[in-house]
Amino acid sequence: xxxxxxxxxxxxxxxxxxxxxxxxxxxxxxxxxxxxxxxxxxxxxxxxxxxxxxxxxxxxxxxxxxxxxxxxxxxxxxxxxxxxxxxxxxxxxxxxxxxxxxxxxxxxxxxxxxxxxxxxxxxxxxxxxxxxxxxxxxxxxxxxxxxxxxxxxxxxxxxxxxxxxxxxxxxxxxxxxxxxxxxxxxxxxxxxxxxxxxxxxxxxxxxxxxxxxxxxxxxxxxxxxxxxxxxxxxxxxxxxxxxxxxxxxxxxxxxxxxxxxxxxx
Numbered sequence: 670x671x672x673x674x675x676x677x678x679x680x681x682x683x684x685x686x687x688x689x690x691x692x693x694x695x696x697x698x699x700x701x702x703x704x705x706x707x708x709x710x711x712x713x714x715x716x717x718x719x720x721x722x723x724x725x726x727x728x729x730x731x732x733x734x735x736x737x738x739x740x741x742x743x744x745x746x747x748x749x750x751x752x753x754x755x756x757x758x759x760x761x762x763x764x765x766x767x768x769x770x771x772x773x774x775x776x777x778x779x780x781x782x783x784x785x786x787x788x789x790x791x792x793x794x795x796x797x798x799x800x801x802x803x804x805x806x807x808x809x810x811x812x813x814x815x816x817x818x819x820x821x822x823x824x825x826x827x828x829x830x831x832x833x834x835x836x837x838x839x840x841x842x843x844x845x846x847x848x849x850x851x852x853x854x855x856x857x858x859x860x861x862x863x864x865x866x867x868x869x870x871x872x873x874x875x876x877x878x879x880x881x882x883x884x885x886x887x888x889x890x891x892x893x894x895x896x897x898x899x900x901x902x903x904x905x906x907x908x909x910x911x912x913x914x915x916x917x918x919x920x921x922x923x924x925x926x927x928x929x930x931x932x933x934x
Contacts, residue, residue: 745776810838842906853903894932
């Protein structure tokens with residue numbers, strides 16, 4: 670109790686001729702809540718208030734930001750800086766004006782259109798951006814049909830679906846030059862795929878009715894290499910054409926390195 674409360678109770682006790690302890694017992698007192706150390710953690714709180722808008726993946730392609738949230742909804746936004754707006758290069762120099770932000774939607778939020786595989790919690794390793802001379806794409810995995818999908822970032826639709834793994838694809842990676850896509854799977858293998866520089870369209874696909882029947886090939890339909898060496902699910906990948914390596918990490922704790930071009934371990 671504070672000082673004012675004690676003074677008020679003293680005056681009331683004198684006027685009513687009652688013991689001071691009577692009034693103290695009549696006032697509810699808030700007691701602090703005590704918890705054992707480690708009984709409550711932030712991950713537990715987050716899991717109990719799961720938010721479908723929680724971001725799983727953030728990628729930067731050209732001057733655009735690619736976002737994928739927990740609801741498997743993708744959106745593309747314009748990355749704004751004063752340097753880019755004036756036609757300059759993006760730098761972190763001291764002379765640059767302090768203006769950074771996200772601009773208007775280039776691609777409004779939309780579902781990826783593929784159901785998630787059971788018992789799979791997708792994360793950042795399940796997505797990667799791919800740049801080609803003609804268009805930019807998002808590589809999406811963890812699909813129920815064991816495929817990985819190529820999604821157009823300008824149209825927001827699946828332009829190619831490839832299914833060669835025997836189990837769910839759990840990790841993807843793209844080389845910096847956009848020439849190779851690497852995929853890892855719950856089947857413990859890693860596959861490399863060549864990127865076709867451009868898309869082949871059907872000449873008859875001039876009308877909107879035939880648009881979905883266009884033949885589009887962004888990634889080769891057959892793998893360039895198939896790597897083994899893990900005893901459990903592949904959880905992460907890194908592919909580099911400059912270093913001529915592809916590195917894969919697994920749930921079994923192993924890390925395997927293969928050459929990119931010849932496929933040697």
